[in-house]
Amino acid sequence: MLQRATWSRLGPRNHSAMWNSALSGTRIPLAGGNEHLSLRKRGASPMTVPVRPLRFYRYALSGHSHRVELFLSLLKLPSEFIDVDLAKGEHKTPGFLARNPFGQVPVLEDGEVTLADSNAILVYLATRYDPSGHWLPREPVAAARVQQWLSVAAGPLASGPAAARLVTVFGAKLDAERAKAIATQLYTVLDPSLAHRSFLVGEAPTLADVALYSYTAHAPEGGVSLEPYGNVRAWLARIEALPGFVPMPRTPTRFTA
């Protein structure tokens, strides 16, 4: 049986001066110095909220699910969570396969729209429900940079730290050493790229940060230590300080780095 948990995050929260300036159309400098993200002015695009709560099919210990859960919370969108028990194979039942033929969580339903794939869902939510425009900037270079990191999330993040954690937490029969080597390569690139900017695509958080957060924060559960990567750890802390941040549950494992 799919378990349902009603969950809703509505109501005003304190926004930092940066977010207020973002909402009012301030130009936020991006990495590299010469590029700027022109944020849409308040009211320039319709501020839409779902007619009814979004239905979110997830597995609580899945980083792919968590990145969507995190973004729903950051956007304060009313949502209903439906827990899919992967251990019991609920993701391979006809009912679930009708929602996602790949038989994977997460899946989002918004009225008549059904979407699978975490990054696709992030893009949908940002495009539809983020009036500020900063989570998925339209400025060409910034948009391309966000996409670049989404590809990293679907590539080395999945085959590196996420795969290493699958081995230690879920007993997956994967090559743990290879996964850890990919993770090391990834964080060796990621760490210096965060040396001179607050977030992956500049001074404002974007979908890039949401997509890379969950499996990076939980990399030590897979035996991937973040100790050598001070910039990465500082970036994780900045994401955790965002209004609306929600963590993914930690999984105790004897392999934790």
Ligand SMILES: N[C@@H](CCC(=O)N[C@@H](CS)C(=O)NCC(=O)O)C(=O)O
């Ligand atoms: N590309 C997909 C990957 C999702 C994924 O790997 N989901 C895992 C849980 S983290 C899953 O459902 N695995 C079950 C399976 O593949 O059978 C996404 O980004 O949503």
